Amino acid sequence: MDNNFPLEEKLYRAVFPPEIREMFWKENGKVSSAAFLDKKGLSVERGNFRQDSDVLEKMKSFFIGKVISVTVKNCFDIKAIPKYLPSERSVFHSEIHGSETVVILSPSQRKVLAENSETVGDL
Amino acid sequence: MQSLALQTFAKQVELFSYVEQLSAMEIILSAMKKHQTKENTTDFFSNKADYEVASTYDKNKIKNLEKIEKIKILPKNWNGNGAENFSKNLISIIRNLVLDLKIQPELFPTADDSIQIEYEKENGDYLEILVSENNKFDFFQIKNKIETTGKIDSSSEKINEMIGEFYGQ
Numbered sequence: 108m109d110n111n112f113p114l115e116e117k118l119y120r121a122v123f124p125p126e127i128r129e130m131f132w133k134e135n136g137k138v139s140s141a142a143f144l145d146k147k148g149l150s151v152e153r154g155n156f157r158q159d160s161d162v163l164e165k166m167k168s169f170f171i172g173k174v175i176s177v178t179v180k181n182c183f184d185i186k187a188i189p190k191y192l193p194s195e196r197s198v199f200h201s202e203i204h205g206s207e208t209v210v211i212l213s214p215s216q217r218k219v220l221a222e223n224s225e226t227v228g229d230l
Numbered sequence: 231m232q233s234l235a236l237q238t239f240a241k242q243v244e245l246f247s248y249v250e251q252l253s254a255m256e257i258i259l260s261a262m263k264k265h266q267t268k269e270n271t272t273d274f275f276s277n278k279a280d281y282e283v284a285s286t287y288d289k290n291k292i293k294n295l296e297k298i299e300k301i302k303i304l305p306k307n308w309n310g311n312g313a314e315n316f317s318k319n320l321i322s323i324i325r326n327l328v329l330d331l332k333i334q335p336e337l338f339p340t341a342d343d344s345i346q347i348e349y350e351k352e353n354g355d356y357l358e359i360l361v362s363e364n365n366k367f368d369f370f371q372i373k374n375k376i377e378t379t380g381k382i383d384s385s386s387e388k389i390n391e392m393i394g395e396f397y398g399q
Contacts, residue, residue: 146343
């Protein structure tokens with residue numbers, strides 16, 4: 108894996124806090140764009156074309172909460188940039204940045220990502 | 231008038247949970263604080279505006295106050311990425327705002343030292359305000375598919391105005 112992200116690749120995000128799983132879900136059943144706001148950078152796990160179940164199984168070892176996914180195309184469509192940032196914890200760790208120079212996503216980018224996200228499962 | 235209003239309100243409050251009752255009491259106390267004067271201190275519910283606040287028992291407001299209680303106790307690193315817990319001051323700001331808002335939003339914590347309030351219409355119009363400890367709050371609005379971002383004064387009056395305009399009131 109490198110910093111090239113194919114358009115169809117999925118990016119998975121665990122939505123905390125696990126204690127109150129519905130904290131970020133709206134009455135209409137959609138996730139709020141607030142779940143995509145993190146001043147430290149929006150952490151995700153890149154799918155690298157694994158099965159959802161395999162990704163969940165792996166994430167289960169270090170996350171709890173609901174898992175949602177967006178595609179790399181969803182990011183590129185709004186000029187957001189996926190960055191491959193493997194860590195000691197996970198070789199799949201990545202972040203979605205607002206641009207090449209801005210870490211935080213804009214409100215508009217967050218809203219589009221929230222609308223296009225899919226709920227994958229619970230950890 | 232006072233007695234009738236209290237009895238009516240008490241009956242409504244009985245229908246809700248303990249936490250909801252506590253939140254309901256906060257609404258009353260807030261209303262009392264706002265409208266209380268030397269002249270009407272002992273005659274709170276004779277004030278029509280106060281009675282309306284108390285008797286217009288807003289379930290969405292209660293729901294939001296309950297959610298704020300949940301946000302208040304989120305521990306440090308609640309998002310798994312080092313987010314701070316929410317300051318007492320920010321919790322106080324959002325509680326007072328919720329108490330003052332004429333139309334209740336949906337609200338969500340963020341990992342950016344803010345609490346996001348949202349309004350959304352079926353036609354896709356959308357209004358989001360990031361409530362923080364700053365004097366001005368960031369907002370993002372989509373109206374007739376036109377996106378606008380900016381800052382708004384943190385006063386409840388200004389925010390109520392913006393929400394009123396969003397709903398065409």
